[in-house]
Amino acid sequence: MKNISFFVFIIFSISLASCGADFFETTVEIDLPDHESTLAVSSILSLDSESSEVFISKSLSLNATDPLQEINDAQVQLFKNGNVIGDFVYDDDENIYVSGLEPTDLESGATYRIETSHPDYPTISAEAVMPKVVDIKEAEYLPESTAGQFGDQLDEYRIKFDDPGDEENYYLIYVNVLTEDFFVDFNGDTTFYRQNIYDIESRDPSVVFGFDNLSYQGVPMISDAAFNGKTYQLIFQAWPNFFDDGDEIEIELVSITRERYLYLLSLQRFMETDGNPFAEPVTVVSNVENGQGNFGLQAADRFLIKI
Secondary structure, X not given: OOOXXXXXXXXXXXXXXXXXXXXXXXXXXOOOOOOOOOEEEEEEEEXXXXXXXXXXXXXXXXXXXXXXXXXXXXXXXXXXXXEEEEEOEEEOOOOEEEEEOOHHHOOOOOEEEEEEEEOOEEEEEEEEEOOOOOOEEEXXXXXXXXXXXXXXXXXXXXXXXXXXXXXXXXXEEEEEEEEEEEEEXXXXXXXXXXXXXXXOEOOOOOEEEEEEOOXXXXXXXXXXXXXXXXXXXXXXXXXXXXXXXXXXXXXXXXXXXXXXXXXXXXXHHHHHHOOOOOOOOOOOOOOOEXXXXXXXXXXXXXXXXXX
């Protein structure tokens, strides 16, 4: 399955607010250091990807008012265990760099590195190890089976999996509805549409939320710090959905790198505090050497529940 992932670089400015002339007024001057622009990269590589996609831009200063400037003439390469497996070509229609992949290019435990060079900027790189797929042992869908904080009935989802021991593991969870369409192709195969279920909640204290451009609340994530090497049941809730006959629920347990976990977590917290003059500033975590951005790896298991 081809996973296309869209990432957004956030450029923000610092503003000072007054509390009203009748009470008090405070002006604070901040001397920002000179900004030296670097390359910024955003890319996610999935174990079942058929291609690799990269978005390249230049970094901007905190008080910049210029729009985000894409870079379309960089040289981008993907390495596996030190060997080049992909040379990227810029796609003018999508504004991204694309490189095709062979099925043998991707494997759990392999080290992948992306390198980007441009004559006007220092060369940047990022490296990560591909996670292994962690299978979902059991999954349940319990419609309108639990009460929300205001007494509303919510759907509940439960998944159980064996966490690998002797290593740190990080997961994010997606719940999708596969809706059968009337179209049947020449091979007799029926087309299914995938639709995300948004705004998932969880009462599990280990669950945090990472940035997702389709949901204000974010996507649920969890580390195995509290259950390393054990069988774990994760329970989460969502507003009731009205399914049609033939629909299926697809639950994805996505193993992600620590770097991607920290990036999505920090980006979600940045979005939640952006524009709040009383909030502590949040730095978005980057794993790119000599530049900015994130190169993340992931491997997903999927469990289907028939309605």
